[in-house]
Amino acid sequence: MSVLSVDTRWRSDLYQRLRGQADPLFVLPDCTIPAASLWVSVRLWVDLFRRSGLQPGDRVVLATEPSVGSLAFLLAGLWEQLTIAIALPYRGVPDVLEAFDARLGLGCGGLDADAPGCPVVSQQWALRKAIGPCTPEARLITRTSGTGGSPTWVVLSDDNIWSVIDSHREHVAQQGDIVLSILPWHHSFGLIIDLLPALFNAGMIIREASGGRDPRSIIACANHWGATYCSMVPLQAQRIAELPEGLDFIRSLRGGVVGGAPAVGSTVDVLSSSRLRVGYGQTEASPGICLGRPGEWTAGFIGRPVGCTVRIGDEGRLLVQGPNVCMGVWANERVWRLNQNRWLDTGDVVESHRGALTYIGRADNNFKLGNGRMVDAIGIERDLRSEIPAVEDAIIYSPDGETLHLCLVFKSAGVEPDIHAIRRVLGSLADRVTHVTARLDSSSIRTSKGSLDRLGLAAA
Amino acid sequence: MTTAELLRKRIADRRAQTDAPSLNLPPVLSPVTPLVIPPVLPLSNHLSDLCCSIASMSPDQLDALDVGVIQCTDSGKILFYNKAQAEFAKRSPEDVQGQNFFTEVAICCSNPLFYGAFKRGISTEDLDIEFNYAFTFRVKPTLVRVRLYRDASTRTNWILIKPL
Numbered sequence: 001m002s003v004l005s006v007d008t009r010w011r012s013d014l015y016q017r018l019r020g021q022a023d024p025l026f027v028l029p030d031c032t033i034p035a036a037s038l039w040v041s042v043r044l045w046v047d048l049f050r051r052s053g054l055q056p057g058d059r060v061v062l063a064t065e066p067s068v069g070s071l072a073f074l075l076a077g078l079w080e081q082l083t084i085a086i087a088l089p090y091r092g093v094p095d096v097l098e099a100f101d102a103r104l105g106l107g108c109g110g111l112d113a114d115a116p117g118c119p120v121v122s123q124q125w126a127l128r129k130a131i132g133p134c135t136p137e138a139r140l141i142t143r144t145s146g147t148g149g150s151p152t153w154v155v156l157s158d159d160n161i162w163s164v165i166d167s168h169r170e171h172v173a174q175q176g177d178i179v180l181s182i183l184p185w186h187h188s189f190g191l192i193i194d195l196l197p198a199l200f201n202a203g204m205i206i207r208e209a210s211g212g213r214d215p216r217s218i219i220a221c222a223n224h225w226g227a228t229y230c231s232m233v234p235l236q237a238q239r240i241a242e243l244p245e246g247l248d249f250i251r252s253l254r255g256g257v258v259g260g261a262p263a264v265g266s267t268v269d270v271l272s273s274s275r276l277r278v279g280y281g282q283t284e285a286s287p288g289i290c291l292g293r294p295g296e297w298t299a300g301f302i303g304r305p306v307g308c309t310v311r312i313g314d315e316g317r318l319l320v321q322g323p324n325v326c327m328g329v330w331a332n333e334r335v336w337r338l339n340q341n342r343w344l345d346t347g348d349v350v351e352s353h354r355g356a357l358t359y360i361g362r363a364d365n366n367f368k369l370g371n372g373r374m375v376d377a378i379g380i381e382r383d384l385r386s387e388i389p390a391v392e393d394a395i396i397y398s399p400d401g402e403t404l405h406l407c408l409v410f411k412s413a414g415v416e417p418d419i420h421a422i423r424r425v426l427g428s429l430a431d432r433v434t435h436v437t438a439r440l441d442s443s444s445i446r447t448s449k450g451s452l453d454r455l456g457l458a459a460a
Numbered sequence: 461m462t463t464a465e466l467l468r469k470r471i472a473d474r475r476a477q478t479d480a481p482s483l484n485l486p487p488v489l490s491p492v493t494p495l496v497i498p499p500v501l502p503l504s505n506h507l508s509d510l511c512c513s514i515a516s517m518s519p520d521q522l523d524a525l526d527v528g529v530i531q532c533t534d535s536g537k538i539l540f541y542n543k544a545q546a547e548f549a550k551r552s553p554e555d556v557q558g559q560n561f562f563t564e565v566a567i568c569c570s571n572p573l574f575y576g577a578f579k580r581g582i583s584t585e586d587l588d589i590e591f592n593y594a595f596t597f598r599v600k601p602t603l604v605r606v607r608l609y610r611d612a613s614t615r616t617n618w619i620l621i622k623p624l
Contacts, residue, residue, distance in 0.1 A: 022570040033594035036568035037601040044600070068594070116594040116601035178572075204572060 057136030061105030069113020167307025
């Protein structure tokens with residue numbers, strides 16, 4: 001670990017890693033570029049920032065798909081200690097600069113990059129004047145996925161980011177690894193757990209052409225380049241494993257982190273036979289909280305804390321404290337600083353067994369009926385899974401505050417719901433159940449990361 | 461607010477959050493552009509034609525080409541460096557003559573894709589591969605088409621570089 005302050009670590013580490021170096025070699029759909037050439041692209045962006053008079057803490061927006069240009073822009077922003085808002089979902093929105101009170105943005109207002117990542121400035125481009133003050137301690141502004149509640153814009157400091165890179169470094173991509181990148185770069189998992197460690201360690205980084213959406217393309221790309229490392233979300237693992245060559249590919253990998261949603265059912269079996277490890281975290285924790293060991297998988301297992309302290313609070317909620325806990329949030333056009341020593345409430349209910357944590361559910365999935373009775377949905381769903389072995393997953397919800405609907409996802413076909421077991425688990429609540437839906441394939445009711453789309457299902 | 465209303469509100473909120481981001485911005489999702497990675501491209505006619513005759517060309521003829529041409533030994537030592545390549549790279553042919561292309565002149569090529577392909581081709585006596593690459597010419601990264609070619613009859617190795 002470097003003894004440099006975080007202010008200078010970006011410069012020190014990027015300089016050593018990129019300048020004049022043949023690797024890492026970046027293979028993107030639009031360009032294959034060695035570190036040395038990427039370094040020059042980064043310098044061209046740094047020159048543009050300086051010519052534009054940007055100061056540390058000036059906000060800039062990154063709103064392009066993964067490309068050499070977006071990577072060079074990001075690294076130049078880190079080099080210059082700018083505050084970079086990762087706003088890909090808003091690409092093309094005219095007021096995205098206003099939303100972050102930003103001076104400029106890649107993919108915004110006529111500023112773009114060519115294939116090797118160099119700045120391309122159109123005639124209509126103009127530097128925007130910021131209204132609010134600079135935010136020099138804020139390095140990244142990135143959006144939460146929203147699966148755990150309302151999506152918010154989280155502000156990460158250099159300390160936040162480096163704490164996770166350093167604590168995860170020995171467990172992620174290593175020297176010589178050929179990394180297949182299939183996670184979105186605009187999400188903290190893809191950026192901080194996958195891309196940046198790979199940039200500092202790996203030999204090659206290959207951006208898969210479909211961006212992780214097409215399992216056939218993922219396997220073909222991995223086989224062509226001989227990928228040794230690949231991080232993914234459980235749904236990607238599941239879809240890859242469903243293809244004839246998929247299991248061989250997953251088992252061939254030397255390493256990779258699977259996170260973003262708990263792995264359940266057959267995905268657990270697939271991952272148990274691999275050297276991939278579970279990763280757990282939230283964007284608010286930069287986003288690294290836990291890691292498992294290679295091949296260590298059980299349903300809902302999320303690993304052990306890495307680089308932070310955890311404790312289990314009321315209702316089994318997982319609380320996190322440490323340098324990975326985000327410095328603040330971005331709202332109403334300003335950074336709201338939060339106490340760095342606070343305990344971050346993840347909102348996730350977990351169980352601990354000798355320090356190894358298992359995800360049970362979201363605390364806010366419990367609800368009250370109209371008569372005031374609290375329904376422990378998480379507990380009921382857990383009991384349904386354990387009492388009825390054929391059930392892979394279960395969701396209980398109330399559409400009207402009076403009646404209950406139950407959705408059961410079965411592991412295999414030809415299994416009838418065991419009504420007696422259901423009644424046993426639900427107790428007196430069983431009388432309120434008016435609908436029981438049985439499903440075999442859960443993929444249509446899962447989010448893009450692989451967790452159950454509870455509210456979407458309830459709304460359907 | 462009843463529980464049912466709460467649930468409906470949560471669902472509506474969730475949908476709104478999923479579809480429309482916070483900050484009151486309209487939802488503009490990035491289009492999915494299916495691209496095909498061309499790690500090893502079809503051999504180009506221009507460079508293929510050149511490969512057929514390159515081993516028999518004189519230094520003057522090689523210097524007249526608008527394609528960068530480097531001839532090197534099996535270990536990568538530069539035997540010839542034409543004018544076009546000297547112009548692209550801002551290096552004089554005299555300076556680089558005798559130096560190793562991969563470890564002394566163009567270190568950015570010393571990776572599994574470029575040098576790895578070269579070494580594999582030499583060891584199998586079958587070097588004929590073409591790919592796109594980003595060189596840094598004139599202090600700016602430039603996309604180029606690279607052809608690595610070994611002429612079997614003369615046992616000479618050629619690196620052809622054509623800016624795109």
